[in-house]
Every structure is written in structure tokens, then in C-alpha cells.
Amino acid sequence: MPVSxxxxxxxxxxxxxxPLPWRxxxxxxxxxxxxxxxFSADRPLYAEGDEARCFYKVVSGVVRTCQFLSDxxxxxxxxxxxxxxxxxxxxxxxxxxxxxVTDCTxxxxxxxxxDTMLGGDGRLNQWFITHALSCMAQVREHALLLxxxxxxxxxxxxxxxxAERGDSAxxxxxxxxxQDIADYLGLTIETVSRTLSHMEKDGMIRLxxxxxxxxxxxxxxxxxxx
Amino acid sequence: MPVSxxxxxxxxxxxxxxPLPWRxxxxxxxxxxxxxxxFSADRPLYAEGDEARCFYKVVSGVVRTCQFLSDxxxxxxxxxxxxxxxxxxxxxxxxxxxxxVTDCTxxxxxxxxxDTMLGGDGRLNQWFITHALSCMAQVREHALLLxxxxxxxxxxxxxxxxAERGDSAxxxxxxxxxQDIADYLGLTIETVSRTLSHMEKDGMIRLxxxxxxxxxxxxxxxxxxx
DNA sequence: CGAATACTTGATGAGACTCAAGCGCCGTGG
DNA sequence: CCACGGCGCTTGAGTCTCATCAAGTATTCG
Numbered sequence: 025m026p027v028s029x030x031x032x033x034x035x036x037x038x039x040x041x042x043p044l045p046w047r048x049x050x051x052x053x054x055x056x057x058x059x060x061x062x063f064s065a066d067r068p069l070y071a072e073g074d075e076a077r078c079f080y081k082v083v084s085g086v087v088r089t090c091q092f093l094s095d096x097x098x099x100x101x102x103x104x105x106x107x108x109x110x111x112x113x114x115x116x117x118x119x120x121x122x123x124x125v126t127d128c129t130x131x132x133x134x135x136x137x138x139d140t141m142l143g144g145d146g147r148l149n150q151w152f153i154t155h156a157l158s159c160m161a162q163v164r165e166h167a168l169l170l171x172x173x174x175x176x177x178x179x180x181x182x183x184x185x186x187a188e189r190g191d192s193a194x195x196x197x198x199x200x201x202x203q204d205i206a207d208y209l210g211l212t213i214e215t216v217s218r219t220l221s222h223m224e225k226d227g228m229i230r231l232x233x234x235x236x237x238x239x240x241x242x243x244x245x246x247x248x249x250x
Numbered sequence: 251m252p253v254s255x256x257x258x259x260x261x262x263x264x265x266x267x268x269p270l271p272w273r274x275x276x277x278x279x280x281x282x283x284x285x286x287x288x289f290s291a292d293r294p295l296y297a298e299g300d301e302a303r304c305f306y307k308v309v310s311g312v313v314r315t316c317q318f319l320s321d322x323x324x325x326x327x328x329x330x331x332x333x334x335x336x337x338x339x340x341x342x343x344x345x346x347x348x349x350x351v352t353d354c355t356x357x358x359x360x361x362x363x364x365d366t367m368l369g370g371d372g373r374l375n376q377w378f379i380t381h382a383l384s385c386m387a388q389v390r391e392h393a394l395l396l397x398x399x400x401x402x403x404x405x406x407x408x409x410x411x412x413a414e415r416g417d418s419a420x421x422x423x424x425x426x427x428x429q430d431i432a433d434y435l436g437l438t439i440e441t442v443s444r445t446l447s448h449m450e451k452d453g454m455i456r457l458x459x460x461x462x463x464x465x466x467x468x469x470x471x472x473x474x475x476x
Numbered sequence: 477c478g479a480a481t482a483c484t485t486g487a488t489g490a491g492a493c494t495c496a497a498g499c500g501c502c503g504t505g506g
Numbered sequence: 507c508c509a510c511g512g513c514g515c516t517t518g519a520g521t522c523t524c525a526t527c528a529a530g531t532a533t534t535c536g
Contacts, residue, residue, distance in 0.1 A: 083335055091394070093476055099394055121388070142375060148376040156382035157340030163389045164345070168317070168325055170397025171356030171436035175524065200485065210397035212525060217484055234483060234533090368492065428515065441492060443516055460515060 028119040045136070054197055058131035062089075070111070076118045078132040086199045089120040090207065100208040102166075103200065109155070125200050136147020139158040170210045173250050178209040179219045180245040183229065187239055194239045202234070255329045284357035295348040295356070296337070304358040305337040311354020312425045316348040316433065316463075326434040329426065330413055335381070351426050374392045399476050402433040405445045406471040409455065413465055420465045428460070 058081070065070060068078065072091055080087070087104040089111070102122050104110045112121060114133075141148055169181050182205060187196050191223040197206070202213040210214065220237075223229045228245055239245065284307070289295060295306070298317055307314075310430075311332040315337075327346050330336045337348060338361075368373055395407050408431060412422050424431070428439040435442065449455045454471055456464040465471065 062396060093394075093398060095476075097398065099398060101390060101393075112383065114387060115381050121385055142379065149379070151373070152379050153382060154340050156379060156386060157338065157423055160312075160386045161340060161345055166329060167389060167393035167396055168319075170393055170396060172319060172323065172325060174394075213483080214485085214526085215524060218524095221484070244268055305513085402535075438493060440494085444492095447516070 028174075042231045046082050049055050056218040057170045058133040060129060061132055062127070062129050063124040063188045064127045067124050068223055069124065070118050072118060072121045074118050076111065076113040076116055076135060078134055079109065079113075080122070082106050083129040083131060085130075086125040087122055087128055087130065088125050088200070089122050090206075091120050098207045099210070100204060101163075103208065109160055110124045112152075112156075125204060168250055174248075175209075175219050176223070177250055178211060179205075179216060179223070180228075181250075182209060183237060183239060184245055186237075186244065187242075193225060194242075196239065198237060213219045221245075251370075278418075282426075284359040286355060288353070288355050289350040289356055290353045292348055293350045295350065296344050298344060298347045300344045302339040302342055302361060304360055305364075306348070306356045306358050307335045311356075312351040313348055313354055313356065314426070314430065314434075315348050317346050324433045325436070326430060327389075329368050329430075331340065331432065332372070334444065338382075342401075347452040351430060366403060388429050394476055400474075401437055401441050401445045403436075403474045403476055405439060405442060405449070405476075406474040407436060409463060409465060410468065410471055412463075413468075415440065421466075422463045424461045424463060 029215045061069075061085070063085075082104050084106050086106060087108075087110065088100050088102065089102050090098050090100040092098050102110070103125065111118065113119060142152065159165070169178055173181065183196065187194070187199065190196055202216050205211075206216045211219075220231060222244075224231050226244075228239075228241045230240055232238065286297075286309070289311075295313065297322050300431075308330050310332050313334075314337065315328050315330065316324050316326040318324050328336070329351065337344065339345065395404055399407065409422065412424060413420070416422055428442050431437075432439045432442045437445075446455070446457060450457050452470075454465075454467045456466055458464065
């Protein structure tokens with residue numbers, strides 16, 4: 025079931041709320057053949073170490089890429105929303121597992137097909153190089169947050185990121201649970217929960233329901249930034 | 251003073267001691283014109299925000315890439331040793347500052363020259379894409395260490411990395427001071443120092459001098475790993 | 477309605493940071 | 507040659523943040 029896979033302008037990860045070095049106009053208007061696949065919430069798309077035959081573009085829903093630590097903890101590397109591309113690897117295997125956060129639809133694209141194209145199409149090359157470098161900047165941002173940020177800084181950065189990636193309204197619907205947030209930020213669910221409660225008490229946010237956050241004072245959240 | 255800039259097989263950063271998805275045989279045997287430059291210890295090569303006209307390859311000595319945080323702390327992103335390439339950016343400016351750790355010699359290569367070549371040479375494209383993805387994997391590794399590792403895990407990983415990147419002998423000569431190590435690992439100098447002392451007491455390492463470390467029990471160090 | 481799941485809240489403790497002092501090395505100057 | 511000062515590193519004591527352990531509440535779903 026080959027389907028058009030327009031590679032979008034949006035970078036593939038949610039690593040940083042920082043302004044991205046990325047413009048819609050930078051994106052070449054190329055398309056690639058792919059296969060539509062559906063996954064229901066919490067199903068794996070692929071596991072750590074699986075052969076990296078495909079990379080993916082999210083059509084709808086949310087996907088997380090993550091790795092499992094020797095002590096059983098899990099580090100979520102990124103959340104991938106509609107339009108994001110993920111699963112492109114340097115080596116022959118996936119270094120990160122990918123799992124559906126919500127029910128989702130993705131387009132899978134054979135990597136070999138891309139490899140053959142990469143010799144020829146200049147714009148395609150440019151796009152992938154820029155995409156890779158762009159992702160790297162985001163990973164760095166995330167690394168900084170993980171390594172240097174306090175719990176409050178982490179949660180604030182996360183909320184601002186989610187707001188920015190959504191319709192950027194003040195009301196944010198979180199597609200993932202507390203455990204996912206904690207594993208993304210390198211915290212425990214208790215600390216995430218406490219930090220959110222504390223922010224509500226301080227008037228920075230409102231929590232009409234666990235999954236819904238209203239940003240009341242973006243400036244205050246931003247001021248926490250690393 | 252144009253000089254040959256053979257892009258080496260070694261990835262450009264010291265982000266993880268993990269086996270790299272990278273073979274010497276993968277490297278295209280292309281060369282590029284560059285300019286030799288020398289810097290003495292602690293001198294900046296470029297600052298955060300500088301226009302990214304060039305990228306660099308280390309000939310000798312050590313360079314660090316880092317960013318400064320709003321509270322005055324510094325995060326070292328990577329140490330670049332002889333053969334490493336760094337300073338290649340997605341956008342038009344350097345997101346990270348680069349500074350000489352020791353006296354060093356680098357080859358600077360104009361980025362524009364590369365951009366024009368990227369349209370044509372397939373292998374060159376491949377190399378850069380792979381290089382970028384490879385670096386990303388290392389940044390991820392570093393992010394994991396920063397976010398999830400204990401002080402002992404961080405220091406152990408750092409020592410193993412340094413050993414692996416050097417001649418891989420058990421005796422490692424550290425080119426940087428404690429503050430650099432601390433800023434690389436997201437710790438304080440006191441914690442780095444204490445951790446090293448503790449490891450010596452436990453018989454994992456020996457410290458003949460502050461800058462010299464002898465790995466006595468690599469397995470024990472590795473067992474600390476995240 | 478009841479059970480399971482997700483989330484919140486509280487009490488306690490471990491690990492790393494901060495502040496502060498002390499050590500050792502090296503270069504300078506008397 | 508030795509005294510001095512500066513710098514990098516080490517060590518110690520107290521504090522703070524976040525993880526852990528443990529209930530308790532809310533929400534969903536059978």
C-alpha cells in the first residue's frame with residue numbers, strides 16, 4: 025500500500041523548546057513511497073537492536089523513542105508528533121526502541137530506497153544532513169536540560185515545549201501519562217506530580233484534569249529556564 | 251596556506267565509550283583544502299553565536315565545545331582530540347563555543363566550499379550524513395549519562411572513554427583539569443575529586459598525579475555503567 | 477458497584493552541592 | 507637557597523533537592 029510520504033518541515037523530535045534552525049521554506053518538496061501502519065497505544069513499533077530497515081513519519085497520534093537501562097529504568101529520548109520523522113539510523117540497527125504512546129498511524133519508508141536516492145538527489149542530501157544536524161541540536165538541548173536542570177526547570181521546559189508543538193494556545197492537552205513525562209525528564213512520577221502541583225499553587229499553571237494543563241504565566245515558566 | 255584536510259574515520263566527539271557504528275573502511279578517501287591555525291591553551295576558537303563560516307579538524311592538542319548557562323555555569327559538550335572534526339552546524343551560527351583545552355593545532359575548512367561539493371559527490375554526502383547520525387548517537391549517550399548517571403557512573407564512563415580514545419593502555423594522561431571534567435559531566439569539582447579519591451581507595455584506579463590515572467580494574471568501572 | 481489504574485500527597489533518607497579550610501606544587505622574588 | 511603567594515586539587519561539615527517508601531484519592535472500566 026504505497027502512499028506519499030511528504031517529509032515535513034518539522035524536526036522529528038521534541039528535545040527543546042528553543043527556536044529551531046528550521047524553516048518551512050527550507051524543505052524540499054520531494055516525496056517518497058511508504059506504507060501506512062497503525063498501532064494501538066503502548067504497542068512497540070520496533071525494539072532496541074532491531075534491524076533498521078525502515079524509518080517513519082507520524083501521520084497521527086504520538087510515538088516515543090526510548091531505551092531501557094540496566095537497572096530497569098527507561099529513558100525516553102523524544103516524543104514524535106504528527107509530521108515528525110524518526111527512526112533514521114547511522115548503523116544497521118535501531119539504537120532506540122519506538123513505542124506508540126497513543127493509538128497512532130505512521131508511514132514506514134524503506135531505508136534502502138533512500139540510500140539509493142542519496143547518491144543522486146542533491147536537495148535530498150541537503151535535507152537529510154540539515155535534518156540530522158538539527159536533531160543533534162535538539163538532543164543537545166535535551167541533554168542540557170537532563171543534566172543541569174532542576175525538577176522545576178525540566179517540567180517548565182516540557183510544558184513550554186508541548187505548548188509550542190501543539191497549537192501553541194495556553195491550553196495544552198498532554199497525550200502521555202506521568203510516567204512518560206518522568207522518563208522523558210529523568211525524574212520520578214512523584215516529583216513530576218509534586219512539581220505540577222506546586223506550579224499550580226504558585227499560579228503559573230492550572231490543572232483542570234491530570235492530562236490538561238493551562239499555562240497561566242508563560243514568562244514565569246520561561247524564567248526558570250536553564 | 252591551504253593544506254590537505256583528510257577527514258578521518260573517527261567521529262568528532264567524546265560522547266560515549268559505546269562501540270561506534272563506524273568503520274575506517276566506511277570513510278571516503280576524499281580530501282579538502284583548509285588552513286592551519288594554532289591556539290594556545292584556554293584561547294577561544296570561536297564563541298557562541300559566531301557565524302559558522304568554518305568547521306575544523308584537530309591536528310594536535312585538545313579542543314572543547316561548550317555553552318554557557320544563564321546562571322554562569324558551563325556545560326562542556328565534547329572534547330575533541332587529534333583527528334576529530336567539529337564545528338559543523340545546521341544553521342548559520344555556531345550554537346556552541348569552542349576553546350583550546352591545551353595548546354593545539356587545527357585545520358579550518360570553509361563551510362561554503364563544502365556546501366557546493368555536497369550537491370555533487372555522493373560519497374561525501376553519505377559520509378556527512380553518517381557522521382552527523384553518528385555524532386547524534388554519541389550526544390544521546392552523553393545525555394543519558396548526564397541525566398541518569400550517578401557521580402560514580404559519570405566519572406567511570408569518562409575514564410573509560412579517555413582510555414579508549416587514547417592508546418587504550420591502562421595509564422591515561424588527562425589533558426584537562428578537574429573543572430573541565432566537572433563541566434563535562436555536570437558535576438562540581440569537589441564531587442569529581444571525591445569520586446576519584448573514593449575509586450582509588452576502592453582499588454579501581456591509581457592516581458600517581460592529578461592528571462594521570464591508572465585503570466586497575468576496568469571491569470569494576472564498566473560495571474558501574476548506566 | 478467494585479476493582480484496577482493513574483495520580484497525588486506525605487515522611488524519610490541518600491547523594492550531590494555549597495561553603496570553608498587545608499594541602500601540594502610550582503614559579504617568583506628576595 | 508629558601509620564603510612567599512598563587513593555583514589546582516583534596517577533604518570536611520552542613521544543607522538541599524529529589525528518590526524512595528508508603529498511603530490515600532480520583533478516575534475509568536468491566
